[in-house]
Amino acid sequence: MFLPPPDLTALGNCGWLPGTRSFSTQRVxxxxxxxxxxxxxxxxxxxxxxxxxxxxxxxxxxxxxxxxSMERARHESDAFHQRLNWMIRQAATYRDSSGVRQPGMFVIEQWGTAGLSTDSSGDLLILWSGGANGNLAGGDFPNRTPLLSELVVYTWDAAPAPVLESQSESSPLQTTARRLVEVTFPEDSQTVSFDAANFAATIREAVLSPAARRLPIITRLAITPLESTGNPSAPSFRGAIRFQLRQSPSPNELASAVRGSQAWKELPWYGGFCSNSAGQRVSHISWQIAMDPHASSAVSLASGGANSASTGLLSGSQGVNLFVGSALKSWLHEGS
Structure with missing residues (x-):
């Protein structure tokens, strides 16, 4: 016998029994x-x-x-390398006082006192290439006196007017020394002699002249303290760049060998090309640039920071990137 299911609707209509309480599931x-x-x-x-x-x-x-900042520094360095390599190829040759052919390339210290040397190191490179357009195109001009307007100089900018630095508020100095510039003298038609004793002094004076035209190529050079030069107008800092110029065979090697001798033929001629009276010489120019993308600190030189040509290339510092480059200029050595 089965019981019928309960009537749920009836439960809803029934009242609560006395003494019982109702509970609601709805939250207040x-x-x-x-x-x-x-x-x-x-x-x-x-x-x-x-x-x-x-x-x-x-x-x-x-x-x-x-x-x-790093990418901009790399682009500036590449632009300088390409520009300098092209300008070195445009450099012409001349005859020195002894009649020997020489390339129109020299390296000196911008705030130094030494003269020219075929093997030298410094922060200022001089090229006789025909001005900013390289008009001499690597030619040979044995009987012509160079013009100042035909020279191109590469160095750090020592212009008297300071340039405000926006890269870093903590920069040690507001200076133009952070700029590597190409300096030309398009309006100066005076003649200059590479053999003159005052040629280096003439170039140093011309670089600082207001008439010189400066083209900034690198704007983020690292700076290093400039040693005392005895010149009260010298800046406190210099741009961290170094050029080196070497010739092979060197003048001393040429002077020690007799033309046509075995020692003459064994000299380090470029490519091994020589005859009994001539040979192929080469000038090797190398450069090293210390770039500080954030203009944060100074760097030191390889031999303790002295401002002289004997210091060699630059040594790196934290946060400073070194860019190096080199180029060759060969020519036929002949004459006395």
Whole structure:
């Protein structure tokens, strides 16, 4: 015998028994905001998220700034290497006082006192290439006196007027020394003699002349203290760039060998090309540039920081990038 199912609708219509209580499953809505503990926790979480997002944004901005500075420094260095290599190929040759053919290339110290030398090191490179357009095109001019307007100089900028630096607010000096410039003298038609005793002094004076035309190629050179030169107008800092000029065979090697002898033929002629009375010589120019993308600090030279040609190339410092380059200029050695 089966019992019928209960009538659920009847249960809904029936009243509650005396002495019993009813319970509701609906929550009473509370009007108002967060409680104090909830508000404190939410504020702490928001502060942590803000700090994390701010740190990430700062890291991204710093990385982008660093990458942009490095890329710009590399582009400036590449532009200088290409420009200098082309200008060296345009350098012409001349005859010195003894009738020997020589290339119109010299290296001196911008704030030094020494004269010219075939083997030298310094921060100022002189090329007889025909001006900014390289009009001499590597020709040979044995009977012509060079003009100052035909010279091209590469060095750090020692212009009297300072240039404000925007790369770093903590830069040690607001100076033009952070610029590597190509200096030309298009309006100066005076003649200059490479054999003159005052040729180096003439170039140093012309570079600082207001009439000189300066073309900035690199704007982020590192700087290094300039040793005392005895000149009160000398700047406190110099651009960290170094040129070296070497000839092979050297003048001493040529002087020690007799033409046509076995010692003459065993000299280090370029490509091994020589005859009993002539040979192929070569000038090797190398340069090293210290670039500081953020203009943050000074660098030191390889031999303790002395400002002389004997110091050789530059040594690196933290945050400074070194760029090196070299070029060759060969010519036929003949004459006495």
């Amino acid at each position: 809505r509370r009007f108002g905001g967060f409680t104090l503990p909830e508000l404190l926790v939410s504020m702490m979480i928001f502060s942590l998220l803000s700090a994390v997002i701010g740190s990430l944004s700062l890291a991204v901005h710093t990385a982008w700034t660093f990458s942009e």
